[in-house]
Amino acid sequence: MLTEQHSEALAVWALRNRIWDYLVKPLTPLDLRRSVENSLSMRYGGQYGQRDNPIPPDLRFYKLHRKVTLPAEYFVENHYHEKIYEEHVAQLCGMKTCVFSRAFKKEHGTTFRRYLLEYRISKARELLRRPEVLVRDIAYTVGFRDPSYFTRIFRRIVGVSPLRYHERHAECEGNRKNLHHRDHHSGGYPNR
Template sequence: MQHHDYVLVVVRNLQQANDDDYVKVLRKQGYRVEVVPAGEDPIPIMLARPPIAACFQFDYPDLQGLTDLRHAKQRVASVPMLMITQAHSEHLAVWAFRCRVWDYFVHPIDMPRFLAVLESLRHTKLSGNPSPSPNGHPEPISSLDSQNAIPHEARLRCPPPESGQAHIDRAITFIDKNLHRKIAQSEVADSCHLSTFQFSRLFKRLTGSTFQDYVLHRRITEAKRLLANPRVSITDVCFTVGFSDLSYFTRTFQRYVGQPPSRYRVGMTEATFSPSAPPETAPKNDDIKSVARAEIPEPDTSPYRS
């Protein structure tokens, strides 16, 4: 069977968002990539124009998705199948290799190894040389399939144990409890049981803001609330919301609010004691997307308290 110089990506995600950064890397490396969206059958394409490899992309594999992969391997046995998933599961990995999946990758993908595998397959398939078995087993696929039940966790056909919003709610609670100190994205990701890569993508998708932008926005919002109390010094407000340098706090506050903390406090006081002035609307904890327009220092060099 003649193979064509492209990589086929078969999307079988349960959720709408696609973790496709690896696709962008492939294209930058000169690979031609074609994508089969969820719900479409990849087998006609694989039969008409066999690719050098087919990447089955899952977030959390379910019964239908794994059945599709196994069926594709049975129908187009000469095409190497790669499995890419967010699920860290030994049972799934064993199942995949017994189905003669060529290789198994878990997010965040080890890109050097992933590219090395594809380059090897590309060289082999386009040169016309027969491909060795990925695991060295000569058993026919039917023999392997008869001993390889789909893992129970996929048969449940259920979403991941926590929704994305549940992770973000936990992260926001963590941030609010720790505004007084430097907050590393990695420790918040750990508290959500996610990798830093997964957490970063999920946070941006659900809040519309990067993690560092959101934290800085929350610090300024909290500072505005504290400044309403005239008995609290501006220096104490600065330290309480996680800044260790008063001048940096003043500059940052002015960039966000349009005036320095001292003038903001005077304005609040005048509004409070003026009988004709309407009460100030409480600061809103939204409009996070506006934070992305501010010039924000890199998180590792910002003088937050540690």
């Protein structure tokens, strides 16, 4: 059985229904291969892919690969616009801050601070594509308390200032709407 989220109730249900391989995504190709080999071995009486492992396939336990920092991801998604303390997020994951920092860096390839900044900037980019928004309000909306710091970070990550990004994308969005409006009112035929 392959599932996206682990829960004790689901695991108990699976075992009661004689589902011996309970896998949680994401899983490694090795875990998937082992599961398939175990299933085939059970089906064909242990003949398939037989190894020198004395433990019967249905009693073997394979480590489930799951992100220990998943609560941090969910927290950032739901609270990115608020002030976020790494210590608090580490507690949500059941870890001390230094342990959390190492685990987060290992799982995401970046620090928690950098992840949070990039997440906020991605949300800012979404908002800046909308022509009706005011650039000066975006910094506060996505969790920055200082607009000049927001501008510096945005320019460092995106390569242009928030104002320039907004001008480019709002202009493109406006042109798209004008084309749709013109095509809609001219019956879809271009003017000749």
